[in-house]
Amino acid sequence: MAQIEKVKFVWRIVELVVGGIFIYAGAIKALDPIRFASDIDNYKMLPWMIAAGLAFYLPWLEIFSGLALILRRFYLGGLSILTALVCVFTAATIAAKVRGLDITCGCFGHASQNWSFSGHLALDLTLLAALLALYFKVGSGNRLRIAV
């Protein structure tokens, strides 16, 4: 029983950390959307108008999805959105590197300005692993309930 409680506690910590990271990242970008628009534009993948629109929208999507993980409301929705976002960020970072663009990811505003490509990638992959692990937890929980 104590073992199950320990495992639950660890999963809760993972949820809080991952949710917290996205809330922090979203809040920093929501405070300076113009800077974030410029960061999106650096990837040279989208027309400026769309980059500017996304700069106002994406930070709030991250905040709401992060909150969903922490508050466990719309949990699966938040998990799906964050997983999709991390996949897109990772693909965009790799594509920018392949195209030789010297980009600021803008993931954490000024804090991430001097991060290297490998730093970006390591963070993205760690977050992706944590999100997939949370999916696994939800899936295994459901299977257990069905079995019982």
Place this chain on the structure above:
Amino acid sequence: MRQAFILAALALLPGMGEAIYFHDKVSWQSPIPASEMVTLTQARAWDKNTIWVDARPDAEFEREHIPGAVLLNEDRWNELLPRFLTMWSPEKRVVVYCSSQSCNASREVARRLRDEAQLKNVFVLQGDWEEWLKSRK
């Protein structure tokens, strides 16, 4: 899936609110508002009142730059800014350029000069260094 749609819709509300709040600070047509851009012809017409700022990396600046241009890039911002400020005076217009239209450094350096150094009359050169090269041909 339904949950994801609800979250996506909820996020639209503050996003739209913020877009309305910032409507006068962002241009939807170009990353740089027209009032902050200058053409090469205009900048040349200002003549001695222009300070050219080269926002490219050191190596590119050393290879070639606009005559009289000052190096001020983000790599060595803290080191280069004081040197630039000794040349600046309120009546001067600052024109920043980087490698090409698609580069971002000129926009960033211009923004930092406005926001951090509190300078006015800071412009980005339309077409950047490529435009300068074209004009010499």
